[in-house]
Amino acid sequence: MTKIILHGCGGKMGKVVESIVADDDQCKIVAGIDPSTPQANYPVFATPEQCDVAADVIIDFSIASAVPSLLAFSKAKQIPVVLCTTGFSAELDEEVKSVSADVAVLKSANMSVGVNLILSLVQKAADVLFDSGFDIEIVEKHHNQKIDAPSGTALAIADSINEALDNKMHYVYDRSHVREKRQRHEIGIHALRGGTISGEHDVVFAGKDEIVTISHLAMSKEIFAVGAVKAAKYLAGKPAGFYSMKNVMK
Numbered sequence: 001m002t003k004i005i006l007h008g009c010g011g012k013m014g015k016v017v018e019s020i021v022a023d024d025d026q027c028k029i030v031a032g033i034d035p036s037t038p039q040a041n042y043p044v045f046a047t048p049e050q051c052d053v054a055a056d057v058i059i060d061f062s063i064a065s066a067v068p069s070l071l072a073f074s075k076a077k078q079i080p081v082v083l084c085t086t087g088f089s090a091e092l093d094e095e096v097k098s099v100s101a102d103v104a105v106l107k108s109a110n111m112s113v114g115v116n117l118i119l120s121l122v123q124k125a126a127d128v129l130f131d132s133g134f135d136i137e138i139v140e141k142h143h144n145q146k147i148d149a150p151s152g153t154a155l156a157i158a159d160s161i162n163e164a165l166d167n168k169m170h171y172v173y174d175r176s177h178v179r180e181k182r183q184r185h186e187i188g189i190h191a192l193r194g195g196t197i198s199g200e201h202d203v204v205f206a207g208k209d210e211i212v213t214i215s216h217l218a219m220s221k222e223i224f225a226v227g228a229v230k231a232a233k234y235l236a237g238k239p240a241g242f243y244s245m246k247n248v249m250k
Contacts (some may be wrong), residue, residue, distance in 0.1 A: 002027035002236045005079065007070050008062035009044060010034035013084070016225040017059055027233055030055050048073035055079055056236035059228050064088050071099045080235045081164035082103035084111050086226050100242040106235050108245040109152030113229030115201070116245040118216050120204040122157055122203050123164035127215060130165055134184075134207040137188040141200040149191035153201055158187050
């Protein structure tokens, strides 16, 4: 039985994770951390420092500003942590890598199993199509409450493509300020925000007289919670190190 601390248990994703775990006999939530201290069937603490419950792993669905204190808690208590929060600064990413030297940390821009499959598919497509003259554009759509843009998933897709192409590509987010033709080594990344869109990502490979599109549509937030719980069960008991969903899916 994997014992989970849920960081951000009062948020929308926290509630979804709670419902997924309730139907999983291999794990249970033993404590929650959230400044709003919502009512739950487990003890809830306002801050990580106040949490004194033993656990095997932490699942984090919070906000980027809440992550540093969680990382300190994870390191001090030697509890592995699955980071599902997005919108990290470069400095926070470095802090995550530093903490992973002392405790197991899993971070992914998107916890969906389908999205993580796409990260592999776009590498194969880029390897085949770019040398045949195809241009690459990424379009992502999310609900009107999402703070960061472009999405962490869109950037992860771009990074996967760039890795396959020997990191020779650069990213373009806005074409309105220049009047020039598209450059060969560009990956265009475009963000749309509106309504209640859970998440859509289209990777467009546009060549001469043909277009190849790889798409992922999130029908609900549940897919992210399912991936997070899967990752938590994988990470529990793992030695210190930096992990991703690629490790979970092997």
